[in-house]
Amino acid sequence: MAEINQQQISDSDTEYALDRKNVARILFAVDRADRDALVQLMEPLHAADIADLLEQINGADRAALVRLYGQDFDGDILSELDETIRESVISILHPEVLAEAVRDLETDDVVDLLEDLDEPQHEAILDALEDSDRAAVEQSMTYPEFSAGRLMQREVVMAPDHWNVGETIDFLRNAESLPEQFYHVVLVDPRMRPLGNVTLGRLMSSGRATLLASILEESFQTIPVTQDEGDVAYAFNQYHLISAPVVDENDRLVGVITIDDAMAVLDEENEEDILRLAGVDSESRLSDRVADTIKRRLPWLAVNLLTAVLASLVIAQFEAAIGQLVALAVLMPIVASMGGNAGTQSLTVAVRALATKDLTGANVWRVIRREILVGFVNGVVFAVIMGAVGVFWFGSPGLGAVIAAAMVINLVVAGLSGIAVPLVMEKAGVDPALASGTFVTTVTDVVGFFAFLGLATIVLL
Amino acid sequence: MAEINQQQISDSDTEYALDRKNVARILFAVDRADRDALVQLMEPLHAADIADLLEQINGADRAALVRLYGQDFDGDILSELDETIRESVISILHPEVLAEAVRDLETDDVVDLLEDLDEPQHEAILDALEDSDRAAVEQSMTYPEFSAGRLMQREVVMAPDHWNVGETIDFLRNAESLPEQFYHVVLVDPRMRPLGNVTLGRLMSSGRATLLASILEESFQTIPVTQDEGDVAYAFNQYHLISAPVVDENDRLVGVITIDDAMAVLDEENEEDILRLAGVDSESRLSDRVADTIKRRLPWLAVNLLTAVLASLVIAQFEAAIGQLVALAVLMPIVASMGGNAGTQSLTVAVRALATKDLTGANVWRVIRREILVGFVNGVVFAVIMGAVGVFWFGSPGLGAVIAAAMVINLVVAGLSGIAVPLVMEKAGVDPALASGTFVTTVTDVVGFFAFLGLATIVLL
Known part of the structure; x- marks a missing residue:
């Protein structure tokens, strides 16, 4: 567990803010070009905190840090970075490090990354991907910007509507690869139309002979693939969804959106409103030059x-x-x-x-x-x-x-x-x-x- | 699946907004005191949408609707209501209907309900609970307002640190009752200190002999029980948490917070900022008189x-x-x-x-x-x-x-x-x-x- 909370600007808001002493130590290591010390200091930090750090230090320090950190630079850091900073960091990264970093990401994160990049960087990232991932990413990019299609993961754990609990558990236990995070098994009819969600908890606590169709979650929402991401976030918050299947115009399952992505969108939408109400461009960030x-x-x-x-x-x-x-x-x-x-x-x-x-x-x-x-x-x-x-x-x-x-x-x-x-x-x-x-x-x-x-x-x- | 999107104020924002025709039909049924028609019209609606409906109609219609709806009034509707409206609805509800509605709620939702009520209503709700639930609720109320302790569920699915996957699955399958929603098994040491989370997906896809300790999620955060709920929401958004164990001052597990509650808090905190920046009391709602x-x-x-x-x-x-x-x-x-x-x-x-x-x-x-x-x-x-x-x-x-x-x-x-x-x-x-x-x-x-x-x-x- 990363230790991140210590003394900061005010006492009431120290929780989770970057620790000033730690930042000083990191910058000192960068200054001495002491890679071992840097890696050791960065190791306990979450990618989101490293991104915050990169946003908060000045441009010269940032470039020096990114170069020194080199092959330890993780793809998740890129995902977490504000767009303005992201571009400059990508241009600093060694192409091989960038390729390695991008390959580790889920396809929905790669899509998010690509949206804000210019053409040359675009190509560099697509080239780094394996063929199947590249196809998936390019498919996602065909959906309108800020739509559910851009937000969704394409890997979905699903089961046909006639399966029982035992068959589903066996399928899951034998699956070659499952998504890193999933919370539901989506029940689909023969035409791939989602019928309902079964939570993994319910699956585990039901008898093997129980039909999935009989233990569906009561509340169920599908998301049209072209729906605006703001409406997607609203639906998650309004209906307390954890994950929801995304469907195309024929109601066929094409992906799944999880609540953590919806939460990030909700936060961005609110930020946009706050800034716009004050007459500030909604892309304004503290890290802007x-x-x-x-x-x-x-x-x-x-x-x-x-x-x-x-x-x-x-x-x-x-x-x-x-x-x-x-x-x-x-x-x-x-x-x-x-x-x-x-x-x-x-x-x-x-x-x-x-x-x-x-x-x-x-x-x-x-x-x-x-x-x-x-x-x-x-x-x-x-x-x-x-x-x-x-x-x-x-x-x-x-x-x-x-x-x-x-x-x-x-x-x-x-x-x-x-x-x-x-x-x-x-x-x-x-x-x-x-x-x-x-x-x-x-x-x-x-x-x-x-x-x-x-x-x-x-x-x- | 509830059908909720149709024509509304503007085309771009019709998604998920209440349908004007549907509202008219419901109010017509209330007007004629036609209970069957009302129940039939309300049945497909999510509790959150019913709450929105109650907030948007006028006081007289609201009272008539709540009385006519009677025993079908669900506890979840109360949870979803804005505080200002909630009090008046509770005072209209028949004590038996209220008791029934409250008994269906999870303890964290009851705590949320109690926070904004006056003493007499307070007692009425506590009296409706079973003894064990009442004790849990009263325990939660001892934590400071707006703290993690108020936000958490007290039921946690946990496993001792020496268990393997097989033992855990058997335990889950034989458990008398599991929480309605849970996404992780929390690994604890003999002193009940959380060591890490195992996702249910990982659990299902690992061999029975695998030690839980070897398949912990990489990123792990515990939440101090006295932490401000705003900081809790920040941590969920920053570290992409889905659920996180809550610990007391001795680092012992006392509950768990899930992302849907954190998302609601994040939204409220943003709303507070938006309203306060405009010089409006942060409790301001459109349904205020x-x-x-x-x-x-x-x-x-x-x-x-x-x-x-x-x-x-x-x-x-x-x-x-x-x-x-x-x-x-x-x-x-x-x-x-x-x-x-x-x-x-x-x-x-x-x-x-x-x-x-x-x-x-x-x-x-x-x-x-x-x-x-x-x-x-x-x-x-x-x-x-x-x-x-x-x-x-x-x-x-x-x-x-x-x-x-x-x-x-x-x-x-x-x-x-x-x-x-x-x-x-x-x-x-x-x-x-x-x-x-x-x-x-x-x-x-x-x-x-x-x-x-x-x-x-x-x-x-």
């Missing part, structure tokens, strides 16, 4: 600049009013800011609910009504507070009334647009996490400034 | 109001300057908005990296330097653009220079605070997703307004 980071953030800031300028154009319409009453300039960001925040709240709950399929035809109108009502009530609460601020700070009941009215208007608009924008995006087939935030804050900025400055012009000037 | 929704959002808006007022106080210092040059009021929100966006970008990447343990002592300084550099470069890009806007829109090179300088300052500050704030929060033991956003935008608002208006006062007036 400065140039990549700038490239990933600049476009979103540019969009934000356009919307900010739009808001400024609204303000510019009221230059005369502001010139007469500078208090308007002092207070106007409050209305816009509160609207932006309230809109982001509704938006985020809506985006999350769409992702978890909790926002459907059955409740959409009730949710919209609720958001408007919540916006109204919160608007009234803060209208009272800001009205008081207007009176006491600026000694103007009129100003208090104007900011109060603008607050109610903007928070209702925020609630409505927070739910409506992601719904429209979803309907249009665009990821609602992607650009909803910008739309919603544009609306709340424009409405906030317009309502506040417009009302002020009418009421106060 | 209006009053709850207001309660969950109002405090965050109140905090935002305070920070917005703080920013206004900064602006108020420059009332005279704005009175002289109203263009300042038009342009100042742009500087603040760009800073807020850039800060949120850095912040989100940092929060995510902390959650995935990718931001550690090994790279923290490099990441901080990178964020500052990225902020500077993006600042310069938008400084050039805004400088040009200042010149062409307002015909003032001075104004262009001022907004350009303020932009660079604010985007550097945004990058720095975006990374520094979550790091400090983490160090202080506070969830960095929780309040970092407010801190960061406060900093960028204050710095943005101060830099722009201050420079304008010095340069232009």
